[in-house]
Amino acid sequence: MRKLVWLAAVAFAVLGIAAAQAQDTPRRGGTIRMTAPYAASFGSLDPHATPRAQDDIVGKALQRSLYNWDTANNKPVLELAKSVSVSEDGLTYTYKLRDDAYFHNGRKMTADDIIWSYTRIMDGTKGFPGARYVRIIKGAVDVEKGQAKEISGLKKIDDFTLQMTLTERVEPGYYFFAGTTAILPKEEVEKGNYAANPVGLGPFKFKEHIPGSRVVAERWDKFYKPGMPYADKLEVLIMAEAAARDVAFRNKEIDTSILGPAQYVAYRADPQLSKGILEVAEMFTRAMQFNPTYKPFADKRVRQAINYAIDTDLIIKRLVKDKAYRAVSWLPPSSAAFDKTMKPYPFDPAKAKKLLADAGYPNGFEFELSTSQNESWGLPIVEAIIPYLDKVGIKLKPKLVEVTVLTEIAMKGEHQAFIGSNLTGPDSLATLRCYYSKTPRTACNYTSFNNPEFDKLLDAAGEEADMAKRNDLLRQANNLLYEEAPVWFFNYNKAVLAYQPWIHGLQANPTEITHQYPENIWVDATSPAK
């Protein structure tokens, strides 16, 4: 009897493993149908020419950069190199490159391609967006200014060994995982029609682009990761209209769809749809930024009072429908310098009133807030704030503008306050530099923040080679920022991607959830797509 039970147990275990394997073994073939939700068209398929998040959705399939973002470990990892060694001073990196990476035209990638690509990005006459990253390499700025032909900090040792010297002690992975620093084949770019026929190193090979509708790509058989990509075909369908995307997703015409707050609620409530929801805390911090040249906002107590006066948690719960995490500082939770013990400003109108009175505004004051129409960090939020501030005597007048204009307003500094979303990662040091006193308003110090103590912490962090110690300094700086309240800290975005049950291998990428490395994605046989 005992033996029988034992046998049965083994049998069940074996069956169980087999079943699990059937579930977990990626199936080869099929079509992935992703959506590009941020605009009604792609800007350019030349990855160097466009900084847009929308375009990089396709870029992740067709192109490769020196590093990838590793979602599992939340940091950049080597992609086009097998190993790297760092010099004593932390400035010189020697990369052992892959010798099995082929461009879609069949040519093998070498160190020359990386050097050529980075040099192209630094072409000062083109103003390529990736220049901001490549500038970290020694001598890159000289190329940009036209004073040199070659980047002196890039040296080819042999075909598959590259030496890179940096100007500062930073982690180059944060710089060279960006889609705008992809490695392109010189001969294809020089043909002159690259954006119409992009040739890259990515897992999928370009097939077709119908402007305003979609990009189609096919499996690249010589991709360097064994067995990958799994799918035969990848379609990126442009769908900027959320209401239409909802219909298409429910109608099983697309495999992934990014969700706004209203749809997030509906999908979570649906027994079927709720099974396919991927969530991640993205590196975007939403905040109302005060301009200290408007007198009341020069006083820290006024800024704190606003943080006390608004029931931020309720707004996130009810209006943003929990599609966000309460902000407890500037850096997002995915940052290594994030302080998990931080407590948010409690909702305390009485305290807000007292702070306002102490600051000399017992009867409040009036200010104009520039805002966009965005549902998560625009007008609906402002509408909800109005009554809260009204209760402590502050009259808020919303001024609705397009996002385009919002950026310009923030840079010119003619506003009293504006509310927006800010990229706050992945490099925490670079992110906090937005509050460094020497950073100009046009370069993201929108609150003209000037705090000697904060500057000191940031300087020390920049000098520090030890990552743990550096993060500790950054954490202090970040917490100081929360206390100083140059902004109303609202939330960190929770990005939500709905996916169909037949899609597997999606990555919860905190730098941008729509940026999927598609070689990891596979489609099981239940997909209706051919």
Next chain:
Amino acid sequence: MSQSTPASATADIAVKRRFRLKGGLSLWIGGALVGLALVVAIAAPLIALTDPVMSANLMNAELPPSLEFPFGTDAQGRDIYSRIVYGSRISLTVGVVSQIVNSLIGVSLGLSAGYWGGLWDDLVSGLTNLMLAIPSLIFALAIMAILGPGLVSLVIALGLTNWSYSCRLARAQVLSLKSQGYVQAARILGYGDLRIMFTQLLPNMLGPLIVIATLGMGSAILAEAALSFLGLGIRPPFPSWGSMLSEARDQITTVPWLSVFPGLAIFFTVLGLNLLGDGLRDIFDPQATTRRT
């Protein structure tokens, strides 16, 4: 380009003259619908249950219709019924003011062009053709982008882009009336040009102009909704039907009352305006009455 082409001249008549639905009935139904909207707009503070903006209370967000909230509440927890009631003021303002602007521009250009003729007429005709050729929605979109979203911008945008119909009508009417006896008589009596235009010519074309304006109001209300959809509408928190409908489009199936009520308000108001315009046409166009079988 000195003469209006046969196609466009007939178009005025074809498109704007002969719609009718059993004459009187459409006038009454249309009048009743528009009258209701007007009454609601005027009496808004009396019949609204709460303030449309400051009543926000997140604890009440997205409640279905009930006795307390007859049309339910929106994402901010505001009473949709009250917002629709106040929204009638905004939608009707958009319709009426933009049509007044249209008529003023169209009539003054059309009257003067038809009366004086010559180079001025050529210029106005050219401008009218230009306005007809540029799609008004795109023109309005550009103006909204320049002025920034808001009620005033919207009225300006819609007021500047749709005057070509009234302009053509005024011009055509002047051309046909100019030679008639009473105008000639006024001229012999020594009346000034402006006096003739405004006392002799204008009253004779008021009827058709009102018809155009009535139909135009409906289009303006729909245009407001379209601009909201494209992201350049009226500035909330003030409730406009178009922006309410546009904001609710993500939740048409999940939270239907957000879109149903503003949608119905737009539909019935525009329907009313269209019916009223048809009915008025039958009254003001004597030919249509005699010819009716």
Next chain:
Amino acid sequence: MLPVLARRVANIIPTLAAVVALVFLLFSVLPGSFVSAMNEDGRSNIDPAVMERMRKEMGLDDPVTTRFAKYVTRIAVGDLGTSFRTREPVTKLIAARIWPSLKLVFAAMCFAIIVGVPLGFLAALRPGSTIDTAAMVGAISGLSLSQFWLGLMLMYLFALQLKWLPSFGYGDGGLRHLILPAVALGVGPMALLARTTRAAVLDVLNADFVRTARSKGMTETRVVEWHVLRNALVLVITTIGLQFGSLMGAAVVVEKLFAWPGVGSLLVDSVFQRDIPTVQGCILLIVTFFLVINTLIDLAYVSIDPRIRYG
């Protein structure tokens, strides 16, 4: 016929020139610029130093007069400029959108004509009947609907509920993907056409020469067939022309909703991203389309009704 054509074409040119000037003027005072719009989605990331350089490179800081002079000289040789966004010639961008746009506009117009004209005709033959009332109530309702709402309803009904048609996109460019956006776009013109047709037919039926024809003993059918048809046609074709011509511009909402890759969606996208050369190119194309269609209609007009002469 030929001199008429020449006259009409000559008439197009000053209008187009005025459009060029007007559009340039409008968009030169637009707040925000392409450079600041790069951050428009709140997710993209762009360096201020690069922004500064791009402003210079694109001539955004030049005085308006300089930019206008440059623009006009380029347009004169058929060069619409380079798109800020894609760094490609605007002509190339627009060329890719013309075919889908034309398809949508033609399909919508076909729908409007096939449904609208017979409906109006039937209604006019039996004025006051149930058919008449139903047709006209339908037509006025069609004119009173918000286009994006109608489009969404079509999607829900025919894609999600009935599963007959795909809900969005261009697909392989075939009919299945075309139907829903074409109907959403065609309902307005359809309603207008039904009403115009009805009015035109009624007018003609009661005109003196039809009565004369009847009194001459022509059968009712012959009367309807010949005189009525030809005379009503003039009015109907005029309406078709005006509707047809403005449809490409009116398609922006439908194209955005259905993710249809036409000129309208390119235009709206470019307005929001402040890609001004593309915006100007799109508007020029839309206006040209309107003028060409109306010229053709005028010509058709002359050939249908020989009584019309150009002065």
